[in-house]
Amino acid sequence: MVAPPNRRIFAASRLIVESFFAFYCDFDLPDVNFLRCVVFGGDDVMRKPFFFVSACLFTVAAASTFAAEPAWPTGTKVEVKWSRSYRAAVVSNHVNGWYLITYTPGTIKEWVEPWRVRAVGSTDDPGGTATPNHAMLGKIDPVPTAKPSAGPNDPKAVVPPALTVAATSPAPDPIASTKTDPVPLTADPTYFSADAASVSKITLDPVTSASPLPIEAIAPPHGTPKPIMLPPTSNVFDGPKSLFIPHSGTSLFVTSGDARPTHASVKIEQIDLEHNTIVTTFPIPPDLELLDVTADDNALLFRSAGDTTHPAHLEIYTKAPGGPQRSRAFIPAGASATWPEGDILAAALVDPTHVLVATGVSATHVVLWDIVAGKPVYAFDLASRNSFALSNHNTTVAVHLKDHLFLLNALTGKMIAQLDHAPPTPTELAFSPSGKSLAAYSFGELRVWDLASPTSATPTTDVTFGLSGNSFQLISDTFALVDHEILIELEHKLILWRYTGVPKEAALASSGTLYVSSKVPRAKQVTVTPIALPGPAPLAFLKSLNTDDVMALHPGMAVSVDLNFSADDKKKQEILAAVTGHLTLKNITVADNQPVHFVLTTETGKSEEHTFTNFSGAPNQKATVTEQISRIALQVQGKTLWERKTTVNPGNGMISHTKDQSLEQAIAALSKPDLAYFTTVDFPTFVPTPHEPAWLGTSDIAPAKK
Secondary structure (H helix, E strand, C coil), X not given: CCCCXXXXXXXXXXXXXXXXXXXXXXXXXHHHHHHHHHHCCCCCHHHCHHHHHHHHHHHHHHHHHHHCXXXXXXXXXXXXXXXXXXXXXXXXXXXXXXXXXXXXXXXXEEEECHHHEEECCCCCCCCCCECCCHHHCCCCCCCCCCCXXXXXXXXXXXXXXXXXXXXXXXXXXXXXXXXXXXXXXXXXXXXXXXCCCCCCECCCCCCCCCCCXXXXXXXXXXXXXXXXXXXXXXXXXXXXXXXXXXXXXCEEEEEEEECCHHHCCEEEEEEECCCCEEEEEEEECCCEEEEEECCCCCEEEEEECCCCCCCCEEEEEECCCCCCEEEEEECCCCCCCCCCCCCEEEEEEEECCEEEEEECCCCEEEEEEECCCCEEEEEEEECCCCCEEECCCCCEEEEEECCEEEEEECCCCCEEEEXXXXXXXXXXXXXXXCCCEEEEEECCEEEEEECCCCCCCCCCEEEECCCCCCCEEECCCCEEEECCCEEEECCCCEEEEEEECCCCCEEECCCCEXXXXXXXXXXXXXXXXXXXXXXXXXXXXXXXXCHHHHEEECCCCEEEEEEECCCCHHHHHHHHHHHHHHHHHCCCEECCCCCEEEEEEEEEEEEEEEEECCCCCCCCEEEEEEEEEEEEEEEECCEEEEEEEEEECHHHCCCCCCCCCCHHHHHHHHCCCCCCHHHHCCCCCEEECCCCCCCCCEEECCCCCC
């Protein structure tokens, strides 16, 4: 450890003075010891004025000599105080008592005061806040000539002219509040400018693959899950905000803090789920949301939501002595992005140095970023509000586009496989803990593919529920969970169970354990409780299950097909043959007079007046256009359980007509229902019988409050 400059000067002064008198005055060692007493506090100092004055002169000379010697030579790796935390840096120069340092990773430089510098791994901290010299960030010249301050609370500090604004109006901590900080995020040494304009985009073209996909199973954690009592707090407003469990399933991250807007203070507690112990606790800025953690728990990914004045950005924290420190920050959509188009839909750590990000509203842009180099690796576009899912070991990324799922190598973007018959709308994607199943869920439509099969292009599960949800996860290859409270049984395609009393602060581990948090008001303490899913009650119900009692449509049964539209007999027979063929592939037969019907109808929709532009130069014309709807529905006793439709509207396109044909006649010729739609629609395989409520049983799992 390097001694502080004042101690080094004092020791050096003693050595020089002793040597001087021993050499010139021919003192023996006893006299040198006497000199130490005289010069450095002895009782006989006033009796030896010559010795005292000479010693003082040499002390001043020694102080001048050693004060000029830097405590941190050029090239030394150090830590530099930035606001209330420390950042890694390298000393680049030392002039006039100031240190020129270069923050790492990166190339941003800053002239800093000596008290802001400490050794790597040291826990020394003078306290207070170190306001970064923003006016001098990235500038080597001019070299500061004024005296640096002696500490965070030095009232006599001489401030260099370039720092006057920062000193008289200290900027808030950019790490504590990026939304209100007048100093932009781009001034932070961890920031890199995200520019994906030059990266070549991947085209998601249909492919075929007969090879089985790599199966990435998650090993369940050792040990038995137990309730965990977090340390009590003295603030009655403190409480849990969110729970997060990464893919590895070995750690739980509890975000908690003061809920009052004007008293925002947030912390994260990391819990080792194998030993049911708290590993570490550290503060985070109140506007950050934890999105992902690497398998070794050493890197954490946070999102700061954007608004109309600040674009959303990502921050990566890495573990360091004293708690995780921000190592990288960037705005994925670019610093000029506006909200909501620059909104971050999803982000994940592929590994400690690569982040996959989806941004955008009208269209979704997915980019893999190398955060060390600050460069994009690959990019591709998806439909509006679509996202992605990483496999259990983060080697494969699944994305949804139209009615396909595409599987890509997560680090290279190389196409691996294509899965067909995905839901047509934006989808939640999820891999099972075993890695054998991949599910796509969208507004009640669920498709599951068997990734272990070489012929897994079509889903093994295809079912529609009258159920929506914001989150979807696979507990296993047999059960799925919607919004942490609705249990779906995949073998029989059932909304099996509902768990009541689930707090919003909940997280599902790969072991099938749902962790929920609760606060005990009197003790001012948060408890995290593990609940094993699906639980004994749903499993007991399944043993007595009769499929015919709970499913309106399932393989092995017969249905009727009613053609309630106008067409000639030949066209109707063609459509009936096509529908029968689709259902036969699902092991569903077509017969007359069945209680379950597929009803095919056509009807007119709303009528609207449209203005049409004549490209020949003639005046614009107005005409009324009526929608033509083709609809197919599954009905039982006149009640619709499943439905699909398509609409033809000539007013939404270009209309061509001959000289002898009026605009109205051309519109009438185009205003016909799309009968071909009946031959191409994707029929369901399973449709549950309606229930009130939709689930077959309930269990209350609300944590007890004592």
